[in-house]
Amino acid sequence: QVQLQESGPGLVKPSQTLSLTCTVSGGSISSGGYYWTWIRQPAGKGLEWIGRIYTDGSTNYNPSLKSRVAISVDTSKNQFSLNLNSVTAADTAVYYCASRRNGGGFDYWGQGTLVTVSS
Amino acid sequence: DIVLTQSPGTLSLSPGERATLSCRASQTISSHLAWYQQKPGQAPRLLIYGASSRATGIPDRFSGSQSGTDFTLTISRVEAEDFAVYSCQQYTSSPITFGQGTRLETK
Numbered sequence: 001q002v003q004l005q006e007s008g009p010g011l012v013k014p015s016q017t018l019s020l021t022c023t024v025s026g027g028s029i030s031s032g033g034y035y036w037t038w039i040r041q042p043a044g045k046g047l048e049w050i051g052r053i054y055t056d057g058s059t060n061y062n063p064s065l066k067s068r069v070a071i072s073v074d075t076s077k078n079q080f081s082l083n084l085n086s087v088t089a090a091d092t093a094v095y096y097c098a099s100r101r102n103g104g105g106f107d108y109w110g111q112g113t114l115v116t117v118s119s
Numbered sequence: 120d121i122v123l124t125q126s127p128g129t130l131s132l133s134p135g136e137r138a139t140l141s142c143r144a145s146q147t148i149s150s151h152l153a154w155y156q157q158k159p160g161q162a163p164r165l166l167i168y169g170a171s172s173r174a175t176g177i178p179d180r181f182s183g184s185q186s187g188t189d190f191t192l193t194i195s196r197v198e199a200e201d202f203a204v205y206s207c208q209q210y211t212s213s214p215i216t217f218g219q220g221t222r223l224e225t226k
Contacts, residue, residue: 103151105168
């Protein structure tokens with residue numbers, strides 16, 4: 001059973017970079033056909049897809065965030081990471097890492113981590 | 120971006136009643152639609168993918184259907200544990216988008 005766990009600072013100052021890591025257990029991040037994804041949810045609002053990295057290392061980002069976001073993978077640690085720069089209060093949200101296979105929904109999720117942008 | 124519009128915003132039902140939740144896509148998405156259940160403080164849980172296929176471990180009281188760009192999640196008989204927020208999501212094109220959610224609450 002694949003499990004995902006987010007980690008990283010819960011508080012980030014405005015204009016700085018938000019950095020989160022998702023650790024994958026119960027399976028290899030290098031195994032074929034998975035989209036390793038970051039999704040966020042502001043309090044009381046809907047889910048927003050941030051972007052993903054595929055098993056082959058290719059990335060795809062939400063155009064609304066594309067200029068500020070980068071997702072990378074560390075296969076040696078079985079982790080993938082999110083960097084979001086120049087953050088503002090509007091980036092305050094619960095951040096989830098999740099995975100899905102081609103043709104399916106997100107079947108594995110981390111528990112989520114609240115990141116607050118405030119000075 | 121593909122917009123998913125869910126209705127109603129809130130659905131008030133009693134246990135044992137039938138729940139019908141709708142999700143309309145702004146353009147054709149084939150059957151590339153998933154449904155999720157989310158309870159307070161928890162991550163979403165995949166219920167349905169491919170518009171009508173139940174995810175692993177999902178009770179058969181949950182079902183999904185499609186008519187063109189209109190998608191429906193049906194809970195045949197609502198149980199106490201089913202009161203939550205339900206969201207739809209399309210994965211036919213990037214960016215992946217989600218509906219705004221329907222809250223199923225106790226009447």
